[in-house]
Amino acid sequence: MNSLLGRAGARYLTRHPGLMLLSVLGIALGVAVSVGVDLANESARKALRLSVEALSGSATHQILAGTDGLDETVYVRIRREIGLREAAPKVEATVLYDDQALRVLGLDWLAEASFRDPQGEAVPVSASDLLNADDAVLLTPASARRLGLQSGDRFSVSQAGRVHQLRLVGLLTGAQADNPGLEGVLFTDIATAQERFGRAGRIDGIDLILPGGQRGTALAQAIAELLPAGAELLARDENYAALDRLTRAFRVNLTALGLLALLVGMFLIYNTMSFSVLQRRALMGSLRMLGATRGQLLRRVLLESLWLGAAGTALGLLLGLLLGKGMVSLVSRTVNDLYFMLSVRDFLITPRPFLVGTLLGLGTSLLASLPPALDAANTHPRAATRRATLEQRVHRLEPRLAILGIALLALAPFIVLSAERSLVAGLAGLFCGIFGVALTLPWLAGRLSMALSTLVSALPRAGIWALGLRGFARAGSRNGVVVTALAVAIAAGIGVGLMVQSFRASVDDWLVQSLRADIYVAVAGPDSRMPPLDDELVRRLFALPGLRTQSAVRTLNLSTPSGDLLVKSMDLPREGFAGFGLDTDLADKIWPRFERGEAVLISEPLAYRQGWKAGDRLTLLSPGGPRQYPIAAVYTDYGSDRGVAILPYRAYLRDWGEAGFTGVGLYFDKSVNLERALAQVRRVAADFEGVRVRSTAELRAHSLEVFDRTFTITRVMQYQLLLVACVGVVTALLALELERVKELAVLRATGFTRVQVMGLISTQTGFLGLIAGLMALPLGLAIAWTLIHVINRRAFGWLLELQVQAEPLLHALGLAMAAALIAGVYPAWRMARVAPAAALREE
Amino acid sequence: MSVRWLLGLLFVIHGLAFAQTKNALQAHLGGQADDGYLRAVQPREFRFPQDHGAHTGFQTEWWYVTGNLDGEDGRRFGFQWTLFRIALRPDAPESSSAWRVSHIWMGHFALSDGASGRHLSFERFSREALGLTGVEGEPPRVWLENWSMNFAAEPWRLQAETPEIGLDLNLSPLGGVVLQGDRGLSQKSSAPGNASYYYSVPRLQASGRIRLNGKELAVSGLAWLDREWSTSALGPDQQGWDWFSLQLDDGSDLMYYRLRRAGGSTDPHSAGTLRTAEGEVVHLGSTDVELRPSDSWTSPEGTVYPVAWQMSIPSRSLELTIKPLIPDQEMRLRVRYWEGAVDVSGSRQGRGYLELAGYASGS
Structure with a gap:
């Protein structure tokens, strides 16, 4: 059997x-x-x-400096005072070569032996060549091949707007040569890295090999005590x-x-x-x-x-x-x-x-x-x-599934809320909800198509339309599933699309609101680790004719008792303060305190992550010891998902005693032609290296470009999802064809032309798409809402506003119908080709 | 003493440079040695303690201490402690970075344990930056991290620590400085300027402690200081050397190096000195000393080192049998050589140190 x-x-x-x-x-x-x-x-x-x-390399531990780097004497103290020899300093930088980002690793080759080169075989050039030359770099053979460089080649890279001529003096050999992790790493001497990338006196990290057991713990303890605020000792796995x-x-x-x-x-x-x-x-x-x-x-x-x-x-x-x-x-x-x-x-x-x-x-x-x-x-x-039995059975089953679906849907919020901050719980809840809705959709689709077909057949001269729709309604159980698949795919598209769009709109609003100045001049590169702008440059910029007022910022990595924190120390005019988008009354109240250096602001993600709120105190470790600053307000900031604190420049000057800015904002009089002002600023900045000048519009466009790039992958996924659904529609329609061969043959035999048959089928598939689209709309909105208020919040700490516009919704509806219609082309063409006599004979 | 001078250069080419070709060596020797460095061309006046410090105009320089020690429990030890200063360039570089330096340093430290037969050797490198290594003070103190020699006051103090072993000795000079070669100018080949300034303090009373296997042990014995600086090169036909520093029980101290040519013959520039207990210094040439290897030891890699010797100096009626404290005293470092404590018997008793270089391939 x-x-x-x-x-x-x-x-x-x-x-x-x-x-x-x-x-x-x-x-x-x-x-x-x-x-x-x-x-x-x-x-x-x-x-x-x-x-x-x-x-x-073979480091067991690393000292990671904050973005500002670490004083190199820390390294010397580890060697001399603690006597730990398995320690090697490094200076890091990112440079561009032909638009490709390469990581520069500046090492003390004499200290590196224990880490990368126990056999003394890695570096095929003489030490004096590497240590004496201020342009010598090494690559792995694979990197050199990829970059099209050969040993001895001179090439230039740029960093922070500066161009550096370098010379590939050799390729790494031995065990290091084949290490895929070193792809795209430019090795150079620590002196070269410091000189070239403005890091004199600073190092970005120290590799360590600590023994296990008590001695290791004791060493780690001793080292940790040497470290200034902002640097931390991490085991490699922790890192x-x-x-x-x-x-x-x-x-x-x-x-x-x-x-x-x-x-x-x-x-x-x-x-x-x-x-x-x-x-x-x-x-x-x-x-x-x-x-x-x-x-x-x-x-x-x-x-x-x-x-x-x-x-x-x-x-x-x-x-x-x-x-x-x-x-x-x-x-x-x-x-x-x-x-x-x-x-x-x-x-x-x-x-x-x-x-x-x-x-x-x-x-x-x-x-x-x-x-x-x-x-x-x-x-x-x-x-x-008897087919009717099945249809009946399906019809009996559909409500049951729908009830199950509703139960799942009801369960979803509880899953979401079961762990208040868990992203996984949020996603599990979302899935539970989507699955629940999906189970109710076949039933809903059946009701909807029945209602619609009744409606259409009541119309006078409904003709072929009514015929198509009735046929659609009859195929209920099959269509229900296809509609569901398509609806879920479209809804996910709507949800993700709306989320991205709302996100983008929020970011854009935020950019418009926070970019108050007309022109921004900043240190080019990852700013918090760059030295501040030249004082002379700042002085000349602030003396430009037509300048109404100015703002200035120093981006820093400061330490708190609970770790590093990105801090922007800002010297703002009153109108620049409005850029935080605070409520007018609140801003009026806080401004005097901010100006006096007595209060800080924190960004929303920081507040969310740390559970801080206005009225709490933020502790920063200043050179003179821990300082507490009252948090005056929480403001919106999409710049960093880790969070930022805004420290009044006056407070920084007072408690850190360091002057200097990494960026300034220039506000011009209304009468000043901004194009000309921009040209003027560029001329001034051209006398200084590593400076980037951007108008507000350029800055905004650049930020949105990065945003769009970030979400490319999301869009790609969206289309993949739709593709899966389309295949589903084709499958379903081909299946329908099998069922309906006889019916269509009868139609053809009674005088229907091929075109009419195709029209009939297209009507049905279009209708299928329409229903899927209609059902996808509310589901999509619900998904978008959940993504914004649960998933995004939990993943990144950002609070966004759901911004619903008609266009993406209509777009989705159109997409659903188009997908269904396109998917129906082949089945329709096949069905239309059925030879009536043959089909009937087969029966 | 030429040994370390060669080592220093070899280090630049091999130890650090990692290049394995003799061509690179020749290129280096032909090129850089002339570029702005001082050279030892004529005798100079030595002044102490200043000359215990650095002579930065020259390309290479070293501080070199070896010695034989007796533990309070009767165990025998030998130690070697060396710092090499190697110039990367004759001028001081202009740079915003403290790491851009004109000098790098190398240190070698080894301990031979006669009782267990173990020989432990360590090396370290550092650039002369940020106080990691260098010379300072008058009288000077020379250090590489926590390996240091302090000439500030007698007794001098020698220290070295590694996780495995440690050494802390007071060194009191017995007798004075011996200037090697012609009033301290030690000619290495017939080419003018191919020479070094070289002096020794051959007899230092050592006392202090060593740390081994986590235990501290009081020790005492005799040590030897060698100092040499130069800007010169090994002749292309010179392959290696065998260096002896022997402290004999009649109170005399003997130093002799044999420069080996390719093929094993003795280079005529081989030389040495004998300082008698009375302080008379007798210079020895290659024809004054007769050397015959009497035993060898083969390293795990197959290098054969002649670790035992018969030495005859007929003019002084010396017939010495030299045997290693333990056979394996190979320095398994970037630059590979054999350097170890030896016992002397025959017409005199004594102890000393022997260095065998140029035997290992690529050394």
Whole structure:
């Protein structure tokens, strides 16, 4: 009996190869998207680890300086006073070579032996060459190949607007040569790095090898006591873990999008399997009569779907690999932009995504085919030939699923709130909600299409439209699932789209509001580690004709008892203070205190992360000891997801005793021509190195460009999701074709032209898209709301406003219909080609 | 003494430069040695304690202390402590960075334990920046991190610490300084300027402590200080050297280095001195001393070192048998050589140090 069942199943599938291929493709795409994004994520993550490891050599610990660097005498004290020899200083910088960012690592080669070069083989040039020349750099052979450089070549890089001529004196040899973590790293002497990149007297970190046990603990203790505020001693794994945590929110969000694609894929599997069962009800009835047990039928259907699932999963893993390769650069770029400069750019394949993808692919296949399998098993031999029974059964099932869905939907908020700040809980709740809605959609789609068809058929001369719609309503169970898949995909698109749009709008509003000056002049480069602007430059800028007022900022990394904090020390005019977007009354009240240097402001993400609020006190470790500043207000700031504190410049001058600005804002009189003023400022700045001049408009455009780049990957994911849904629509329509061959043949026989048949089918598919779109709108809005108020808040600490505009919603609706129509073209064309006589004869 | 002078140069080429080719060595020797450095061309007047300090106009310089020590428990030890100053350039560089330096330093430190047969050797490098290493004061103190020699007052103080071993000795000069070669000008080859300034303090009463295996041990014995600075090069046909510093029980001190040519013959510039207990200094040339290896030790890498010798100086009626305290006293460092404590028997008893360089491939 088993072999008979097997042959029956196989026969069915081979007779409908298109359908089989499409369902395999559906699974494959769902798996591919989630595996792809997972691979890209894991690759970026591994790159992060490799970068950290490679850059620290065999160091067990690292002293990380704040962005401002560390006084080099700390290193000397570790060697001389603590007597720890396994310590090596490094100076880091990022430079551009042909628009590619390279990391510069300035090392003391004499101290590096224990870290990178125990055999003394890494550096193929003489020490005097490396230590004497102020332009000598080394690369790994792989980096040199990629950059098209050869030993002996001279080339130039730029950093902070300055161009540096360098000379590739040699390629690393030995064990270091093949280290992929050193890709894109320019090695040079610490003196060269300090001279070239304005870091004289400063180092960015110290690599250490500490022994284990008590001695190691004692050494760590002694070193920690030497460290100034702002520097910290971290075990290498802690360093990696800290970076890993930083990028986690970003990765989790991507993974969630990948899983959403799989969810859509799951509906496709369900659709395919239930259709195949439906088609074979008569056959199943006969098999039951021949003695096949329910268990046998159940197992048979599950086995079939397992085969399909396996084929789809295998294909999906392959596609996922390609997809991941494509996406990893996008992921890495965002990580580079936002968090940490990865020296590893390769696509690093890890096994985990494949394992997870396999489990997900097979698991969802089985899960999705369980209802149709149960249906097949429960087929009563006699009832099998009557389609109406199934429709009835489906109709009975739909409300039950809908009730389950509503229950899940109701459960979702509780999951979200179960852990107040957990991103994972937020996403789990979101998924629970989406799944809940998805379960109610087939029922809803049925009601909606029924209502619409009644409505349309009541219209006079409804003709072919009414015919199409009635046909659509009749195919209820099938359409319901397709509509659901499409609706979920579209809704996710709406949700993510609205979120990004709201985010962008918020950022733009914030930029407009906070960029109060007309022209900004700042230190080029990662500002908090650059030396401040030349005093002479500041003096000349502030003396420009037509200048109404000016603001100035010093970006700093200061220490708090709970770690480092990005602090902007600001010297602002009253109108610049308005840039914080505080309520007018509040601003009036706070301004005098701020001006006197008696209060600080903190950004929203900082308030969220630390749980601080206005009225609390912020403690900063100044050279004279800890100082407390009352927090006057929390303001909106999208500049950093880690948070910023605004310290009045007067307070910084008083408590730190350091002068100097890393940026100034120039406010001109209304009568001044800004173009001319900009040219004038540029002329002044041209006399100084490493200075960047930007008008407010340029600054805003640049910020939005970075923003858009960050969300490219999100958009890519959005389209992938839609693609999965489209495949679903094609599958469903091809399945419908099988069911309706006879019906269409009758229509053709009674005089319908091919064009009319195509119109009929297009009406149906367009309608399907319309319903999916309509249902996607509220769901999409709900997703957007959750993404903004739960996910984004938890991931980044930003408070955004949901900004709903008609355009993206109409866009989504149009997209849904277009997707359905395009997906319907091929099935419609095929159906229209059916030769009536042949089709009828086959029956 | 030429040994360390060669070592210093070799270090620049090999130890740090990591280049394994003799060509690089030749290029280096042919090129840089002339560029603005002072050279030892004629005898000079030595002044102490100033001359214990640095002579920065010359390319290389070293402070070199070896000695044989007896522990309070009767165990025998040998130690070597050396700091090398190596100029990267003759001028002081102009730079905003303190790391852009004209000098780098190398240190070697080793302890031979006669009881256990163990020989531990360590090296370190540093650039002369930020007080990590250098010479300062008058009388001077010379240091590389926590390895230091202080000439400030007698007894001088020698210190070296590593996680594994430590050394802290007071050194009192017995007898005076011996100027090697012609009034301190030690000619290395026939080329003018291919010479160094070289003096020794051959007999230092040492007492203090060593740390080994986490235990402190009081020790005392005799040590030897060698000082040399130069800007010169090894001749292309000179392959290595065997250097002896022996403190004999009649109160005399003997130093002799044999420069080996490719093929193993003795270079005529090999030289030495014998200072008698009365303070008379006798200069020795290559024809005055006869050397025969009597035993060898093979390193794990297969390098064969002649670690035991028969030395004859017929003019002084000396017939000495020289045997290592332990066979394996190889310095397994970037620059590889054998340097170890030896016992002397024969017509005199005594102890000393032996250095064998140019045997290991790439050394």
